[in-house]
Amino acid sequence: MHHLHAYPDLRAMFRRLLIAALIGVLAALAVAGFRHAMLLLEWLFLSNNTGSLVNAATNLSPLRRMLTPALGGLAAGLLLWGWQKFNRLRPQAPTDYMEALQTDGQFDVSASLVKSLASLLVVASGSAIGREGAMILLAALAASCFAQRFTPRTEWKLWIACGAAAGMAGAYHAPLAGSLFIAEVLFGTLILASLGPVVVSAVVALLTTNLLSDNNALLYTVHLSRELHTLEYVMIVSTGLAAGFCGPLFMWLMTTSHNGFLRLKLSPPWQLALGGLIVGLLSLLTPAVWGNGYSVVQSYLLSPPLLAVVSGIFICKLLAVLASSGSGAPGGVFTPTLFVGLSVGMLLGQVWGLWLPGSDEIAILLGLTGMATLLAATTHAPIMSTLMVCEMTGEYRLLPGLLIACVLASVLSRTLRHDSIYRQHAAEH
16 A cells, blocks of 8 residues: 655645646657657558548458558567567566556666557557557656656656656546546555646646647547436446456456467467458458547447447457457557447447337447446546546536446456456566
8 A cells, every 4th residue: 555645845846747747748749749650651551541440441452451450460570579589688678657667667768669669560550459558658758768867766657657647648638537547557546746747747748739639629529418317327337237247358358369379379470460360351341340449439429330230340349359469469458448348338228228218329328338337347447437438528427427337347347357457468568
C-alpha cells in the first residue's frame, strides 16, 4: 500500500505543474507524429487517405487484402528480430512505460523507438491491434527524455507517469480517464501529490491535440435519447455482471493464443507474419477485421446492425484480435477491448430488444455499457473505465449506472482471475 506523499512547498508545486504542462505538449506532439506517420504509410502503400483501415481493406483486391497484414507483420518481425540479434550483448533497459515505472524510471530509448516503428508497421498494414499503445509509449518516452535532461532522478517516474497519462489523453480525448488510468492501474492508489501534475499533463495534451487537429469533437459520436429508469439500470447492471465473466474469458483466450503461437517455435518474423496472414484471411470474410476497431465501433454506435451481423463480425474480429496479440504484434489492446465490449453489450441489447420497444436505443445503451464494463473487467480499474467512456462519448448522464456496473464487473473479474490484462502483459514480458 502506497503512503500519501506530503505536498511540496508552493515554489516546488508550481515548478512541477509547469513541467507537467510542457510534458503534456511533448506528449501531444508524439501522439500526433505517430498518427501522421500512420496516415502517410496508409497513403503510400494502400492508396487510402480516409484514415479508416476498414475503408482501405474494402477497396483492395482480395489477394492484397489477405497478404498486406502478413507482409506488415513480417516486416515488423524482421525489424524486431534484427534489432535483438545485433544488440543481444548490450544491457537491456525497459521498453515499456509500466516496466519503467516499476524499475528505476529509465527507458532503452533506441529499443523503444524500434518497438514503436514495428508497431507502426503492423497497425498501418491492418493488424487488429491498437495503435494507441505505441502512441502512449512514445509520449512516455518523450517525457522520460525531457526528465532525464532537466529534472532530478527522484522525479523521473512521476514525469513518465505524466507522459503516459498525457499520451492516453491525446489518443482517446479522455484526460480524466488518462489520469485515473495512472492512479488505478500503475500507482495502485490515488497519490495526491503526484496526481496534480498527471492531470495537468493530460489536460494540456488534450488541448494541444485539439489545437493541432483543429477539432474539438468527441472521439465517438453518439445519439442516445432514451431516458434512464429502473429498467435501464437493470439492463446496465446485468451487462456489467456479464462483462465480469467475459473479461477473464477474454484474457484467457489471449493467453491461450499467445501460448499457441509460442508452441509453433517460429522466429519472430514468421510468427508475426502468420498472425497477419490470419487477419488477412479473416478480412476476406469481412474487411471490418482490419485495424483497431475504431471505425466499426463508430458505425455501430450510429446505426446498430442486426443480431446476425453483429455476431458474425464479432467472431471474426475477436479471432483477428487474438491472432494479432497472440503473435506478439507490438501495439495496444485497449481499443480492441472496447470493440469486444461494445459487441458483447450490443448482443445483449439485441436480445433485450426482442421483448422491449426501442431495440436500437437499447443496443446503443448496452453497447456503451459493454465498452466500459469489459474495460473494467480486464484492467480492474472501474473508475477509469467509467470516465473514459463518458469522456469519449459525452454521455455523462450514464455515469451513475456505469460506475455501479463497472465496479461489479471489476470485482467479479478479479474474483475469477486475479491478474488484470496489464499484470498479465507484464508477466509475459
